[in-house]
């Protein structure tokens with residue numbers, strides 16, 4: 001038996017939408033999976049941050065992905081399941097652009113269907129992590145990977161044994177990046193010493209574009225801005241402003257604060273991250289980022305009232321700078337050691353790409369099912 005869950009045959013590292021799409025597809029097909037996630041909750045960059053004000057009022061912010069597409073048929077089928085389960089819904093925002101010197105331009109209505117998680121973006125990952133056959137080990141960082149006697153041995157912080165598995169799925173490029181060492185007291189990135197040099201080299205080559213999110217709450221709705229989502233162009237700090245409270249399933253009681261999420265542009269984030277701390281950012285430093293971004297928003301909405309709440313979040317590995325999958329490939333796969341590397345760095349920085357990459361990894365593992373069955377006999 002493995003430590004990840006009873007008889008889990010596959011270990012997935014990362015409970016973002018990629019890892020959980022992979023895990024739930026495997027579990028649905030009868031392959032039990034243990035999913036390890038270093039954070040307290042599932043979601044990764046598709047998370048929702050909760051905040052309670054001193055008044056007891058609850059705020060909720062989708063501080064990563066804002067909405068997602070479902071163009072691919074396999075993704076459409078999954079999204080329909082999530083809609084039926086009440087954890088996703090289509091969103092029809094009033095969209096516009098703002099550009100220095102040009103001001104606001106409303107976007108023409110289009111036929112694109114945009115989806116969001118309900119009541120927050122993380123609801124989808126929470127739903128997937130509670131599927132039968134998926135054992136989610138939250139708050140458990142994987143710090144070591146070893147291939148021994150035909151199985152993967154996983155270790156956690158302080159050398160804790162996390163079980164052995166017939167196959168492995170790695171969903172975060174940080175497992176091959178110096179950023180892992182910066183965040184884990186100098187430990188080498190786990191994929192580096194896992195005996196899969198080609199796969200390691202391809203994932204290690206992915207650099208990231210950082211991003212900041214500013215979560216804002218206002219006592220009154222920002223009626224001065226007749227948009228729910230604004231693409232901001234040629235601005236010194238911002239690239240996006242979204243009215244979270246306009247999404248379906250959000251708190252809409254009279255008098256409830258209105259929640260907004262702003263995203264910084266890549267140039268601003270890169271500069272600030274380069275001059276900032278490599279490890280956990282201090283509240284003071286994040287406060288400076290919040291001030292910059294708020295000042296930027298005030299340029300766009302000069303009559304904006306003071307927010308009730310403002311807090312910045314750093315997405316150090318915000319977006320992969322490249323997509324590394326070869327044509328016809330949606331994940332990386334080493335057949336000899338039954339290890340897949342998947343995530344949005346394979347096909348592009350979008351939720352839909354991450355789902356497709358996770359499903360591709362699950363398919364690679366289905367193809368080795370016979371080996372998994374044999375392996376199970378030796379558990």
Ligand SMILES: Cc1cc2nc3c(=O)[nH]c(=O)nc-3n(C[C@H](O)[C@H](O)[C@H](O)COP(=O)(O)OP(=O)(O)OC[C@H]3O[C@@H](n4cnc5c(N)ncnc54)[C@H](O)[C@@H]3O)c2cc1C
Pocket residue numbers: 013014015016017018019036037038039043044045046063064065066067068069140141142143171172174175211212213263315317318319342343344345348349350351352354
């Ligand atoms: C600011 C921002 C805005 C975005 N907006 C949109 C949008 O509007 N629409 C859209 O489609 N996409 C958007 N994206 C992109 C989208 O969020 C990602 O493409 C998608 O969520 C990636 O999912 P993933 O599972 O591949 O990676 P992640 O969500 O990053 O999941 C990887 C997980 O692995 C975990 N992990 C890492 N190392 C370890 C370890 N050692 N042990 C255990 N766990 C570990 C991490 O904590 C994380 O939870 C946005 C991204 C950002 C940052």
